[in-house]
Amino acid sequence: MATISSHIAVMTFPFSSHPSALLNLVRRLAASAPTVRFSFLSTAKSNQAIFSGKQYDNIKPYDVSDGLPEGGGSRGEGRLLVDRYILSIWWRNGCDAMGVPWIALWIGGPCSLSIHIHTDPIRSTVGDTGMAQNAEQTLKFIPGMSKIQISDLPEGIVDHLEMPIAHALHIMGLKLPGATAVVLNSYEEIDLTIITDLKTKLKKVLSVGPSTLTSSSPSKPDESGCLPWLDKHKAASVAYISFGTILVPPPSELAALAEAIEASGVPYLWSLPDHLRHHLPQGFVERTSTRGMIVSWAPQLQVLAHTSVGIHITHSGWNSVLESISYAVPMICRPFFADNMLNCRMVEDVWEIGVRVEDGILTKSGTMKAIELLLFNDKGKK
CATH class of the missing domain: 3.40.50.2000 (Glycogen Phosphorylase B;)
Known part of the structure; x- marks a missing residue:
């Protein structure tokens, strides 16, 4: 040495x-x-x-x-x-x-x-x-x-x-x-x-x-097979859902988000800890199994870099925002605390590269509107 x-x-x-x-x-x-x-x-x-x-x-x-x-x-x-x-x-x-x-x-x-x-x-x-x-x-x-x-x-x-x-x-x-x-x-x-x-x-x-x-390679390998699963989907069609490692939406919002995802018909990849899955609507996983995947951890940088990912539903933490910007993935933001609200405001009103969920709370109707806007609307494409 x-x-x-x-x-x-x-x-x-x-x-x-x-x-x-x-x-x-x-x-x-x-x-x-x-x-x-x-x-x-x-x-x-x-x-x-x-x-x-x-x-x-x-x-x-x-x-x-x-x-x-x-x-x-x-x-x-x-x-x-x-x-x-x-x-x-x-x-x-x-x-x-x-x-x-x-x-x-x-x-x-x-x-x-x-x-x-x-x-x-x-x-x-x-x-x-x-x-x-x-x-x-x-x-x-x-x-x-x-x-x-x-x-x-x-x-x-x-x-x-x-x-x-x-x-x-x-x-x-x-x-x-x-x-x-x-x-x-x-x-x-x-x-x-x-x-x-x-x-x-x-x-x-x-x-x-x-x-x-x-950064070096991901801290954990893609054991759940997120990337091969994404390979099977069309470009910019998948909703990637992740709220970081500190906080998650309350049970009622997790259920509302699941209902919105199911009703919208979009393919989804959801990074959700195992101990929170019981908050999802009964039968949701089975009914959406052909177009959805729930994992306890996802290699986020590689996921956002994948061409099939069309939107990122996020807490708008700074790393998540930067990573979404780096790979041109529009964001639907549900901010919680700390800098989340600031980042969300920048995303929606300054850079105009995403939206805040209606009233800052995940509801079925508000989330569906945001998904519709970003994935299927001309404004979302812009």
């Missing part, structure tokens, strides 16, 4: 796609800089998942606390576990205190990053009346945000300021101007006005995305 010339500590937010996105970037940096050692700090669960079966000469994982009591305590899920981790992290101000240069990777879109940097001006503009009273007000005072509404903002920007994650993101927005550079999982042309504005507020902005297009 080459003599180590320098050492970089890599600290990740160990949830959702954050660790794998950061490791993907570090993996490329490590290959280009073999004399640099990278220490990858994350929770044991996260490290085990992304480093399983993989070894790198100059990247070594180190486990840090997940914020739960030693040897006990509920593991928690979703936002609860995220909040516990945020409250426990020890490195928030470490780099500043030690005078160490630091670089931040933002795996979301430029729009959501801009929101966190402009949090205080947004609060000053909205005042004390809160989100509910200003839901339709636009952020035209922020470059590139003229179509973004107050109702599109993540929790904690206007209301619920006491939430740990909201507080941490606010602090992040205030500290980012001190970073040596901010790396974006995006490309400049998609949000040129926003990125140009960010460059006036940050020392250096580096757009290196979409990162998933430079």
Whole structure:
């Protein structure tokens, strides 16, 4: 092994796609800089998942606390576990205190990053009346945000300021101007006005995305045979359904979506965890078996790249949006939380490459309208 010339500590937010996105970037940096050692700090669960079966000469994982009591305590899920981790992290101000240069990777879109940097001006503009009273007000005072509404903002920007994650993101927005550079999982042309504005507020902005297009092979093989199944269908005819790894629609919406898919007659590939299938209408799987496929996991990038996929029904998380854009797949968005609403607004009203489901909720009639518009209507083809 080459003599180590320098050492970089890599600290990740160990949830959702954050660790794998950061490791993907570090993996490329490590290959280009073999004399640099990278220490990858994350929770044991996260490290085990992304480093399983993989070894790198100059990247070594180190486990840090997940914020739960030693040897006990509920593991928690979703936002609860995220909040516990945020409250426990020890490195928030470490780099500043030690005078160490630091670089931040933002795996979301430029729009959501801009929101966190402009949090205080947004609060000053909205005042004390809160989100509910200003839901339709636009952020035209922020470059590139003229179509973004107050109702599109993540929790904690206007209301619920006491939430740990909201507080941490606010602090992040205030500290980012001190970073040596901010790396974006995006490309400049998609949000040129926003990125140009960010460059006036940050020392250096580096757009290196979409990162998933430079990732290694899928984390798991296509054991369910999604790709051979897609080979049997006509171009741009299949509805691909996936809502990410954190949240899924409530049972009533899963049932409504299934009813819409069945009534529309479209072929579908649905990535749905096994433990949620009992929420589907009785007999749905059997009645649609000749034109549908339900799997517990799908190789999303390869699926979206397939010519038979015509629409992506999604939560509008940033990776999913970028991947859909990369392969020119229109989106039907059902946003949940965090940056989902912002991304959905950009998809529908700024880029005009998809639609939000009616009232933001999956209903049989609203979903059928969206499918009809994107798959069979001239506007959808455009």
